[in-house]
Amino acid sequence: MSTRCTSIVLATCALVVTATIADAADTASPEQKGRGIAEEADRRDEGFGDSVVALTMTLSNAEGRTRTRRLTWRTLERREENEGDKSLVVFHEPRDIEGTAFLTFTHIGSADDQWLYLPSLKRVKRISSANKSSAFVGSEFSYEDLLSDEVEKFDYRWLRDEPCGELLCFVLERRPRYEDSGYARQVLWVDQGEYRTMRIDFFDLEERHLKTLTFEDYRRYRERYWRAHRMQMDNRLTEKRTLLEFDPFEFGSGLTERDFDPGALTRLR
Amino acid sequence: MLGPRDVLLTVALAHAASAAMAGEMDWSGYVSAEPRIFFQSPAFANQDDDHVSPSAVAAPELRYEWRDGRNRLTLVPFYRFDAGDDERTHGDLREANWLRVEDSWALRVGLGKVFWGVTESRHLVDIVNQTDLVEDIDEEDKLGQPMIHFERWTTGHGTFEAFVLPGFRERTFPDEDARLSGGVDIDEDGAEYESGAKDRRVDFALRWQDVIGAWDIGVSGFYGTSREPRLVPALNAQNTVVLTPHYDVIAQAGLDLQYTRGAWLWKLESIGRRGYRGSFGALVAGFEYTRFGVLDTQSDLGLLLEYLYDGRGSAEPETIFDNDVFVGSRLTLNDPEDTALLLGAVVDADGESVIAFVEAERRVAESWKLELEARL
Secondary structure, eight states: OOHHHHHHHHHHHHHHHHHHHHHHHHHOOHHHHHHHHHHHHHHHTTTOOEEEEEEEEEEEOTTOOEEEEEEEEEEEOOOSTTEEEEEEEEEEESGGGTTOEEEEEEESSSOOEEEEEETTTTEEEEEOSTTTTSBGGGSSOBHHHHSOOOGGGEEEEEEEEEEETTEEEEEEEEEEOSTTOSEEEEEEEEETTTOOEEEEEEEETTOOEEEEEEEEEEEEETTTEEEEEEEEEEETTTOOEEEEEEOOOEEOOOOOGGGGOGGGGGGOO | OOOTTOOEEEEEEEEEEEEEOSTTEEEEEEEEEOOEEEOSOOSSTTSOOOSEEOEEEEEEEEEEEETTTTEEEEEEEEEEEESSOGGGOEEEEEEEEEEEEOSSEEEEEEEEOOOOOOOSSOOSSOOSSOBOTTTOTTSOOBOOEEEEEEEEEETTTEEEEEEEEESOOOOOOOOTTSTTSTTOOBOGGGOEESSTTGGGOEEEEEEEEEEETTEEEEEEEEEEEOSSOEEEEEEOTTSOEEEEEEEOEEEEEEEEEEEEETTEEEEEEEEEEEETTEEEEEEEEEEEEEEESGGGSSOEEEEEEEEEEEOOOTTSOOOSOSEEEEEEEEEEOOSTTOOEEEEEEEEETTSSOEEEEEEEEEEEETTEEEEEEEEO
């Protein structure tokens, strides 16, 4: 086709597409819109493959007393139906738990698989994944806060749009569809430009506003994947907080299923 | 081994440290001070009447990796000095090996340690490493075992392992005048072997393990010198009765199985052994149920129940776990100090005895951990 014809075709297509989106946006229910936002955020993170990051976890109580933990987090992205990511967490500090590892296979629609590795005994122990609402290593993050955030695990509802700092955010609510959650619902602020989560409010089963998680220092990797390098969870009831500070992420280090096999845990140390 | 209604309290304060060194070497490990406190007087005349028995442990670990983690050298020496038990003052190389890891296989050569099993009260199928019994009567401390350990894994078919075990480690026992000896002298120097090669015999083991949905399964086999000796009475040169360890050649098959669902872990370990005088079977079966966030707190409370059976004849090495029930409770506070408490009791279903224990641990300062162990 000639250049002029191509331009007209493209312009028409663009017009039709825009009209369709606007149309869809107008007629989409808050539930559909909320889910659409979650799906778009998930889509934008697809394809990262695998990642490794070291992080420092600082636990503070109401009096300001702090404890530090240091750990490495490995993630393997899985693309099959009903499968979430695999995570391997290895602790480095405090020294008495050095080498202790925690392996999770996230599933959608069925319970996760979890193993604990105790290096002094060389023992791999499969543990219950009904521990979702339990505190992860004594922090303000529970297991469900940290493990794979698959779209299918929640029901969504868009609430409103509002500014968040210098950005403009979607505000949406999500309710867990999985068992053993400690939350009735969560409210998320997702920036409209890059679909990054900026803040999450957690409401417990009595609908009390229990915790707030803020995300800061987002950096972009491989021109596509955003990762926050500072996450702070504030418990509004106990006034305790946990701060996660991430070192730079490593993507594409060649991790495979083999690295996330329960049998491989004994070779960690 | 404890006298009637003896209470033993062990307190351990351990300091752990580690550092990355130049290149890919790192060292870690711990030192600990561990006084044992006995609340009763000794049950037997030849035991020392010490109510406090102090000891100290140094357990450094050295690791060196190269070629992007495909090769690793591991060195874990261990040394305990015990003021109350000469036999308990001992050193060991828990590990001294080279590990090579590739995409679908791994090979470890040297002194190593493996753990097989899923149950809590008794580790039936865990046969490769010899028990360092002088460390603790719960049989959880192990001596390093010389091995050539080959592993191969395939997607969907689990992991297959083969062991060549050149060389045998004899079990350690307390000194006769130490508090936990039962007053008996075990003549370790006079150990006897069924095998002509004695402790230089080459033993073999095989294992296959896999995860199939909610099931973790392991099947194992062993052929060689039993790690459990028969303690045979004899007269020594001074004409006193001593027990001599006799190590027989055995064949043993093992099965370990765990089914995980919700807050329930269902566990089974079972062995079949062709021992000294015929064959027998043994099993441990039970569950662990955990209540997460109990009573509106952050703590988890677990309930453990296991049934233990052992059908061995009287000619085999003795065991107390012939027909028993283990009941236990595990409390995890999920606090920054990683405080945990385990209470347990093994009750003989034939009504003869109860063994109870409490184990507690808590981090008391950065890198300092306090452990308490009480046994009744």
